[in-house]
Amino acid sequence: MIEVNGITKYYGHFKALDGVSFHVDKGEVLGFLGPNGAGKSTTMKILTTYISASEGSASVGGHDVHAFPQQVRRRIGYLPETPPLYGDMTVEDYLKFAGRARGLRGAELKRRLESVVTDCGLRPKFKARVIELSKGFKQRTGLAQALIHDPEVLILDEPTSGLDPRQIIEIRKLIERLRQSKCIIFSTHILQEATAVASRLVIVNGGKKVADGTVEQLAAQSSDTLAVRVLVKGGDDALSEAFARLETVKSVEKQQGPSGYTRFLLTVGGGQRGSRETCEAVAVQVQSRGFLLAELAPEKQTLEHIFLNLLQKSRTPEKPTWKAEDKPGSETEKETAKTPPKFAADDVPEDPNATAAATRVTHRATEADLYHSEDASSDTATDVGEKPDPDKTLYSPRPPDRGDV
Template identity: 40%
Template sequence: MSIQITNLSKQYGQQRAVDTIAFQVSPGEIVGFLGPNGAGKSTTMKIATGYLAPSEGTVLINGHDIQTDPMAVRRSVGYLPEHNPLYLDLYVKEYLRFAGELHGMRGGALKSRIADVIDQVGLTNEQGKRIGQLSKGYRQRVGLAQAFLHNPPVLILDEPTTGLDPNQLADIRQVIKTVGRDKTVLFSTHIMQEVEALCDRVIIINKGKIVADSPLAQLRGQTADSTSQATYLADFETDLPDLAVLGTLPGVLSVDRLELGHYRLTATSDIDLRAAIFRLAADRGLILVGLRKQETSLEGVFKELTK
């Protein structure tokens, strides 16, 4: 396992910021690490990179223990903190050269790697500027560039797309996806579209405890099954002469007309309403042109698990 966390806790006085959590991340996985503010995400990431010591538990990064072999951990990890620390007086290439030299990179190999990374993150037109002259979005790109400059096997990215506009978001998503093909990536974000675009697996932490750890599709399904209501969208060729007819179906709680011929039905989750809608349409000679059970959104899952 590239990241192996076992019984990890972090105590600040009376506050338990991280409470006996455990998870693993395998090589090649891009895992979204979600949670509300104060849930313990950044604390966990700082411990995993060696910036904080745990109160209890163990963390192995690429097989190295963060407490007994911290330098090997730092060589194995590329880290972008939540608050991107940069030297604003340095030029972009100057800063990346400095970051590379800290990792023991030198000469032509470092120069070539800097050029590659600048191209990857879209800093070509900004490479001759001081970092202090850059917009917030471009500063975030500089932070991302230093995170994988030394080609580490593990990337830990704390809200890597903060400050990016929609066009930049698409570019950085592609960078993370491309880089993640042969690396382990654990990243946190509050942007659910990021997780849906990049991740197959999601870990959700709330009040210091992990409340979900599963593939994205499975997580949606489990949460949808555990709630008391389900939503269906039914599309008919024309408006129904009597809206109340849909309300007679078993388990229906409410019916809303969305537009001409389109209806939303809310029902108890213990009944799959689709078969009943089909039968109703056939019995009454109604032409049903579309029917689907509305998928639970990741945002809805997140709210349900962290409320």
């Protein structure tokens, strides 16, 4: 349904998109991921014919976006980043306008109006003026506008931004319902969002495509180094050494736990399987030495983790690995040595020590550094052997890691 071939877009001298290619088939929901300013909206604006690409071609339903914009526009429903609403109209009038503007008349318009009002849950505010709506209802009205002509292709630019969790789930359900008959692209910088509904992900960063595939495929492409957190009642250096001797364990750090407890942070190789084996071995070791295992928290390959790894790999051809003395959560983590992507703080998981740690990224400091602190990265720049000047490290391969184990 959607073919994008090497599109590049310059805004003046700024290259917002750099040879991005992908395709989306009918029945597919493509999650378009990337940090803010990665080129997500630009790609969508090109697909909707709002702007033209400087180079490359794109087509929707077999129609080229540059040569046959009218054909393309007839096939797409588009929800821009901010919903395109006229505040002085009622929801009813606005949706009627949107329908008429797309050529719907009479009974058909009425039928489609009924349908989108039900689908988007707009019944309670049908007669309200748009300006009086809450953000959630505004977003839904914008979505209804994109759906009113029952388009084959749906392009949604951050459809859930600014919505509360309940509304987000509603929008997800709606996308889920629509997916059979349509081809949907939606962009987001919230990763849970993408895993929840997308059948496939395209990740862009700095105008370039970084990755394209299902979540599983992306996980395989990403780093295979994970972390396991262990809390033991008692515990001593001998135990620490025993952990270090395990085949899968790359490094161990012993930390002070709550009184009477010792915390170990293990860095393990071998991906999810290595992590599982480590957990089993750790449990055996702890018990055989007469200690009590209080907590065993393997870090899952969360999408955040995959995402960050892929973003970093897009800048450095080598796979980032941890140094022996490094551990997740430490400020000297090597991954932080690279350019911090410009992220919104909201995307950072709030509490790494929560009970759901296993399903979250557990090294908050790492990400916090990545997101915010260029100073922090320069502190740790010794690992990568060059100053983490964002402009320099962004496109140039860095020298081999000297501290690799």
